Amino acid sequence: MLSVTDVVKTFNSGDRTIKPVNGVSFTLEQGTFAAILGKSGSGKSTLLSLLGALDKASSGDVVVDEVNISKLPDRKLTAYRRDDIGFVFQQYNLIPNLSALENVMLPMEFAGVRHGERSKRAAELLNQVELTEEMHGRKANRLSGGMQQRVAIARALANNPKLILADEPTGNLDDETGELIIALLRQLAHEKKTTILVVTHDHALASQTDRKFRLARGKLTED
Amino acid sequence: MGVVSRSVGNAFRNKVRSGAVVVILAVAIGLALAMLVANQAVGAKVDSLKASVGNNLTVNPAGSRGGLGGGNPLTAADATKAAAVAHVTSVNGTLSVRLANSAATSTTTATPGAGQGADRGGPGGGFGSSGTTSLKSAVDPGVLGQRNNSNSGATGGSTGGSTTTRPAFTIPIQATGVSTSTTATGAAIKVTSGAQLTDFAANSTQALVGTTLATKNSLKVGSTFTVQSRTMTVTGIFDAGDAFDNNGIYLPLAATQTLTSQAGQLSSLNVVVDNIENVSATQAALTASLGATNVDVTAGSSGLQSAISSLGSVQSISLIAFIASLVTAGLIVLLIMIMVVRERRREIGVLKAIGAANRTIGVQFVLEAMVLVVMGTVVGAVVAAFSSNPIVSALVAGNTGSTAAAAGPVQGAGGGGGFGGGFGGGGFTRTRGAFSGASQLIGTISTSVGWQTLVLGAVGILVIAAIGALIPSLLTAKVRPIEVLRGE
Ligand SMILES: Nc1ncnc2c1ncn2[C@@H]1O[C@H](COP(=O)(O)OP(=O)(O)OP(=O)(O)O)[C@@H](O)[C@H]1O
Ligand SMILES: [Mg+2]
Numbered sequence: 001m002l003s004v005t006d007v008v009k010t011f012n013s014g015d016r017t018i019k020p021v022n023g024v025s026f027t028l029e030q031g032t033f034a035a036i037l038g039k040s041g042s043g044k045s046t047l048l049s050l051l052g053a054l055d056k057a058s059s060g061d062v063v064v065d066e067v068n069i070s071k072l073p074d075r076k077l078t079a080y081r082r083d084d085i086g087f088v089f090q091q092y093n094l095i096p097n098l099s100a101l102e103n104v105m106l107p108m109e110f111a112g113v114r115h116g117e118r119s120k121r122a123a124e125l126l127n128q129v130e131l132t133e134e135m136h137g138r139k140a141n142r143l144s145g146g147m148q149q150r151v152a153i154a155r156a157l158a159n160n161p162k163l164i165l166a167d168e169p170t171g172n173l174d175d176e177t178g179e180l181i182i183a184l185l186r187q188l189a190h191e192k193k194t195t196i197l198v199v200t201h202d203h204a205l206a207s208q209t210d211r212k213f214r215l216a217r218g219k220l221t222e223d
Numbered sequence: 224m225g226v227v228s229r230s231v232g233n234a235f236r237n238k239v240r241s242g243a244v245v246v247i248l249a250v251a252i253g254l255a256l257a258m259l260v261a262n263q264a265v266g267a268k269v270d271s272l273k274a275s276v277g278n279n280l281t282v283n284p285a286g287s288r289g290g291l292g293g294g295n296p297l298t299a300a301d302a303t304k305a306a307a308v309a310h311v312t313s314v315n316g317t318l319s320v321r322l323a324n325s326a327a328t329s330t331t332t333a334t335p336g337a338g339q340g341a342d343r344g345g346p347g348g349g350f351g352s353s354g355t356t357s358l359k360s361a362v363d364p365g366v367l368g369q370r371n372n373s374n375s376g377a378t379g380g381s382t383g384g385s386t387t388t389r390p391a392f393t394i395p396i397q398a399t400g401v402s403t404s405t406t407a408t409g410a411a412i413k414v415t416s417g418a419q420l421t422d423f424a425a426n427s428t429q430a431l432v433g434t435t436l437a438t439k440n441s442l443k444v445g446s447t448f449t450v451q452s453r454t455m456t457v458t459g460i461f462d463a464g465d466a467f468d469n470n471g472i473y474l475p476l477a478a479t480q481t482l483t484s485q486a487g488q489l490s491s492l493n494v495v496v497d498n499i500e501n502v503s504a505t506q507a508a509l510t511a512s513l514g515a516t517n518v519d520v521t522a523g524s525s526g527l528q529s530a531i532s533s534l535g536s537v538q539s540i541s542l543i544a545f546i547a548s549l550v551t552a553g554l555i556v557l558l559i560m561i562m563v564v565r566e567r568r569r570e571i572g573v574l575k576a577i578g579a580a581n582r583t584i585g586v587q588f589v590l591e592a593m594v595l596v597v598m599g600t601v602v603g604a605v606v607a608a609f610s611s612n613p614i615v616s617a618l619v620a621g622n623t624g625s626t627a628a629a630a631g632p633v634q635g636a637g638g639g640g641g642f643g644g645g646f647g648g649g650g651f652t653r654t655r656g657a658f659s660g661a662s663q664l665i666g667t668i669s670t671s672v673g674w675q676t677l678v679l680g681a682v683g684i685l686v687i688a689a690i691g692a693l694i695p696s697l698l699t700a701k702v703r704p705i706e707v708l709r710g711e
Contacts, residue, residue, distance in 0.1 A: 055705035082578020093573045110578040
């Protein structure tokens with residue numbers, strides 16, 4: 001389902017060049033729940049942004065369901081991000097002046113889902129991540145970090161993507177809520193056959209995944 | 224929650240800044256609207272001036288004006304020549320004669336000498352012979368009448384060889400022979416009851432009588448009076464707006480020429496030029512064609528040309544100011560949107576990352592700019608409501624003063640009440656009257672400016688604002704999401 005071949009990402013900072021991702025190759029079957037582990041600054045977020053088409057690899061190919069996204073034009077990339085990918089940012093990146101519900105509705109708006117259906121599904125998703133009804137209408141910048149993280153997860157699920165890329169999805173959650181999110185992701189992978197790749201430091205989460213990768217010095221190895 | 228409500232929400236996100244932007248926009252847009260009003264008001268003024276001045280030239284025998292001066296009468300041949308001059312669209316000859324009261328004449332003819340004065344030298348002379356009429360003048364001779372007529376009377380008297388105590392006389396009546404329903408200066412004759420002349424034949428018995436003259440002689444439409452030996456019928460009563468002209472009559476030109484034995488003679492030609500810009504060139508051409516020694520060609524508009532051109536420059540200045548304020552409004556929106564987009568780079572990155580198309584992002588910022596512009600326009604309209612009246616007064620009323628001053632001598636020299644009525648502009652006074660009252664602003668602008676202009680201006684502002692919002696937002700949306708997500 002996901003096939004990554006010899007991906008390199010080079011950054012030029014001043015006179016030095018850094019290669020946080022330096023020849024990464026791996027494949028994931030549909031419905032796999034996988035984790036990437038690695039030290040801070042090892043390039044995990046960088047790799048994820050390449051897979052989510054937020055950034056372009058310096059070289060190498062990322063193929064999702066036979067489509068090489070490294071070669072897609074801008075318009076097709078928009079559709080890819082909207083329909084195929086659910087991205088959970090390490091910093092959540094909610095739109096601060098929109099409510100939790102409105103944030104979750106956004107990807108569906110871009111996909112052309114009717115308003116009534118949007119708000120209905122958004123409410124369902126927020127309930128799934130256990131955000132209480134009274135929080136649905138609250139502006140994102142008035143929510144706690146953990147709440148924002150759950151809204152970000154709900155938003156990533158909005159358009160039923162086939163690949164979910166989540167950067168530290170449990171980083172700000174208590175154990176109990178973390179367990180809930182892990183269970184939710186597992187269920188999505190195993191019952192709905194969604195492919196899920198998470199970046200995590202959380203051992204509880206890592207232990208629940210089907211496959212575990214480690215990123216170090218630009219290379220990815222499987223445990 | 225769609226892109227529209229999101230944009231409206233965003234427009235109010237930073238309330239202090241949005242408020243400031245709306246105020247600045249309001250000033251610029253208000254100024255633009257006020258300038259538009261000023262531009263249109265001045266334009267209307269120029270048009271009314273042009274219309275009231277007309278494209279007319281008056282040809283008189285050299286050294287003669289109306290009943291004064293001397294020289295040889297114009298002829299039908301002169302009219303034909305004038306018509307052949309370039310840019311001349313029509314030539315209309317008239318013959319003015321002065322008719323003495325027949326009763327007074329018969330009284331005075333009994334007195335030797337004085338009769339000749341009334342008949343020959345006449346009051347002011349005119350061209351060749353005058354005639355008599357049964358009408359009595361509605362104007363008392365007064366000091367001026369006594370002086371004017373006693374002078375010629377004295378001349379007549381001395382020719383007659385004796386001075387006698389003259390009986391009270393009535394001053395002669397001006398009769399103008401016309402071949403269309405226009406005055407000697409080309410203005411339409413304003414008939415207040417009855418109808419215009421229709422029979423312009425030499426044996427016509429139709430006549431138009433001035434209001435005061437009709438009252439003095441108890442004439443109504445259908446009444447009769449005599450000119451020389453012919454009985455004329457009043458077809459209409461006209462109001463020229465002043466006592467001198469209302470003490471006159473209009474007769475068919477051919478009948479006037481026949482009755483006063485001045486066949487083929489004309490006292491003045493009214494020449495209509497195709498365009499007001501060609502008036503002075505045609506004036507020179509006419510003088511050359513008819514001979515400077517034979518005719519005087521005068522332009523009613525010569526002095527007003529400068530007034531019109533100075534008003535014209537006010538018009539173009541206000542147009543430039545209108546455009547400049549619009550551009551200013553557009554620049555304000557552009558700069559503010561550049562700021563707003565910079566501030567929300569990260570948000571644009573998020574929107575792109577979760578699947579927003581560049582178009583969606585562009586639309587969102589354009590709508591946000593529209594909200595600011597619409598609010599600015601509403602406040603600006605109120606600003607304009609209060610500022611357009613003083614601005615228009617300052618621009619036009621001040622200019623009207625100088626125009627009137629410039630027009631004054633022209634009116635005298637031009638020898639016509641021709642633009643008396645139109646001057647000071649009925650239309651303009653009405654327009655200005657309507658300016659008072661802020662609530663009427665939109666109505667006033669739309670009527671005086673026209674919906675097309677208003678819509679054009681609104682579309683102009685919106686287009687500038689749209690471009691101002693599109694450029695920065697699309698430039699930002701074009702880059703990869705990660706670059707804007709990471710921020711500076
Ligand atoms: N735009 C950039 N320009 C230059 N260097 C960058 C850029 N983005 C990331 N880096 C560098 O690449 C390396 C990997 O960063 P990345 O954010 O991928 O780490 P990470 O594994 O996600 O770390 P963490 O676990 O702390 O989130 C870091 O050394 C970082 O400084
Ligand atoms: Mg990271």
